[in-house]
Amino acid sequence: MPAEPVDFSCRPAEWIMRTATQHEEIPLLPVSGEFLTKARILSSLGVRVSLDLSTGLIDWEALSDLLSYAVYGRCPHAPIELFETMIAQPPPEQETLNEQFVTRDSCVNCQGWRACFGEWKAQCTPACQDFFTEIIDARLYRLKQFGEGKPCPH
Amino acid sequence: MANLLLTRRCVRSCPYCFASEQMNMNDLSAEVSWEDLIYVTDFFESSGEKRLSLLGGEPLLHKHFPDMVLYLLKRGFHVTVFTSGAIPQELTDTIKSFLPVDLLMPLDFVCNLNEPSCSPKKENERVEYFLKQFGPKCGPGFNIYRPDFDLLFLFDLINRFGLKRHLRLGLAAPIPGAVNQCLSVSSIRPAMQRLLSFAADFARNRLQMELDCGFTLCSFTDEELGTLFRIATPLHFGCGPAVDIGPDMMVWSCFPLSRLAPRSLYEFASLGELLDHFRARLGDLRAESGGIHYECDECQHREIGRCQGGCAAHILAAMKDEPSIRLPEINTCLQNL
Numbered sequence: 001m002p003a004e005p006v007d008f009s010c011r012p013a014e015w016i017m018r019t020a021t022q023h024e025e026i027p028l029l030p031v032s033g034e035f036l037t038k039a040r041i042l043s044s045l046g047v048r049v050s051l052d053l054s055t056g057l058i059d060w061e062a063l064s065d066l067l068s069y070a071v072y073g074r075c076p077h078a079p080i081e082l083f084e085t086m087i088a089q090p091p092p093e094q095e096t097l098n099e100q101f102v103t104r105d106s107c108v109n110c111q112g113w114r115a116c117f118g119e120w121k122a123q124c125t126p127a128c129q130d131f132f133t134e135i136i137d138a139r140l141y142r143l144k145q146f147g148e149g150k151p152c153p154h
Numbered sequence: 155m156a157n158l159l160l161t162r163r164c165v166r167s168c169p170y171c172f173a174s175e176q177m178n179m180n181d182l183s184a185e186v187s188w189e190d191l192i193y194v195t196d197f198f199e200s201s202g203e204k205r206l207s208l209l210g211g212e213p214l215l216h217k218h219f220p221d222m223v224l225y226l227l228k229r230g231f232h233v234t235v236f237t238s239g240a241i242p243q244e245l246t247d248t249i250k251s252f253l254p255v256d257l258l259m260p261l262d263f264v265c266n267l268n269e270p271s272c273s274p275k276k277e278n279e280r281v282e283y284f285l286k287q288f289g290p291k292c293g294p295g296f297n298i299y300r301p302d303f304d305l306l307f308l309f310d311l312i313n314r315f316g317l318k319r320h321l322r323l324g325l326a327a328p329i330p331g332a333v334n335q336c337l338s339v340s341s342i343r344p345a346m347q348r349l350l351s352f353a354a355d356f357a358r359n360r361l362q363m364e365l366d367c368g369f370t371l372c373s374f375t376d377e378e379l380g381t382l383f384r385i386a387t388p389l390h391f392g393c394g395p396a397v398d399i400g401p402d403m404m405v406w407s408c409f410p411l412s413r414l415a416p417r418s419l420y421e422f423a424s425l426g427e428l429l430d431h432f433r434a435r436l437g438d439l440r441a442e443s444g445g446i447h448y449e450c451d452e453c454q455h456r457e458i459g460r461c462q463g464g465c466a467a468h469i470l471a472a473m474k475d476e477p478s479i480r481l482p483e484i485n486t487c488l489q490n491l
Contacts, residue, residue, distance in 0.1 A: 075195075
């Protein structure tokens with residue numbers, strides 16, 4: 001039987017039990033503050049969550065915080081999609097890196113560029129740079145923990 | 155089992171409140187966030203602990219109280235909520251709509267009850283309404299803060315609302331360096347005599363009592379200990395650490411000792427490590443002074459661990475006006491009182 005659609009505008013008590021029982025995966029959630037909290041709750045209950053970066057105002061700091069939970073959380077939890085894709089993305093080839101190094105645009109000094117690839121150049125902030133830098137750290141952590149190409153066992 | 159303070163807000167102002175240090179010194183609006191609740195839940199689960207007590211202030215005032223309880227239940231935790239029950243009736247109704255009384259649900263309330271004659275009428279009405287809704291899930295609790303206390307009202311509430319027949323009895327502890335109504339060391343013995351005067355009522359009502367921390371073995375005669383054997387849960391004359399986690403993730407041993415070496419939860423890797431820290435601090439304190447009586451230092455029951463020598467807050471309070479001759483961490487704590 002298909003799962004009932006979830007109304008996340010109501011209080012958590014109304015969707016916590018139902019969602020975690022009926023759903024294995026929740027469709028895209030926007031990345032504004034309250035939805036990041038909801039994503040964390042769902043992930044910790046074992047429900048796969050996907051975040052949609054294209055909607056809403058992005059709170060990069062809160063997103064970094066959620067990324068830390070998704071990658072370094074001490075208990076098993078469901079993957080949060082968006083982070084998984086970003087972390088699994090292979091780092092740029094040396095040739096691309098060299099090209100980037102000689103380019104005189106605003107990304108040349110950005111540490112996060114190796115994960116962002118200039119995609120967020122238009123709204124680049126220090127918090128955004130920190131987020132993508134953390135994605136790179138997470139990529140290295142996963143590589144160390146589980147080996148190349150293997151997803152998080154959680 | 156450790157305690158998480160959901161909020162510092164409270165609806166009562168009990169004269170004996172030994173949490174008032176924590177309730178007054180910090181931002182009352184501070185509440186546990188979802189992020190921190192998930193952190194605490196993960197911390198406990200990864201430490202192999204699946205029981206958590208929720209405290210306040212009044213934990214039922216947290217705007218996400220039923221949501222957070224449901225979350226913990228979904229994570230497989232056994233939840234105990236310490237409440238006064240003195241919340242507005244509409245709030246009781248809202249909570250009940252999300253947490254129906256299901257005896258199989260691993261959720262219990264310990265309702266800390268004050269003598270009705272010492273409480274405002276409206277508060278008594280609210281408590282009774284709460285007990286009417288959640289009675290079978292509630293175990294009564296009572297704090298002794300003067301030697302002439304009365305327990306008869308408890309038997310009435312237990313029978314009227316079908317509460318659990320298990321009374322949790324606490325001794326109101328002093329707050330070192332502050333003022334609250336508590337049972338002084340010299341009034342513990344008369345209070346225990348008073349307690350035993352209700353023994354027949356306990357037996358007649360099939361009510362078991364549980365002595366919380368801070369009681370001492372020598373407060374009872376051998377005959378009284380025999381009576382307690384029949385009407386109390388297995389006796390343990392211990393003292394902490396209880397471990398309370400504040401809404402800001404600060405951790406301390408228990409409310410009265412909240413200034414003795416508090417730390418942030420983030421400094422610890424596991425519950426075991428956290429407990430070791432506070433056990434060591436209490437050990438330091440007891441190395442300085444064995445218990446609440448001078449005789450505790452050489453007591454055979456303390457030596458073999460049958461009695462820990464009473465509430466450590468009494469020990470710390472007694473050291474308050476001494477010259478700085480104690481261990482550095484205790485001296486630091488005493489200087490801050």
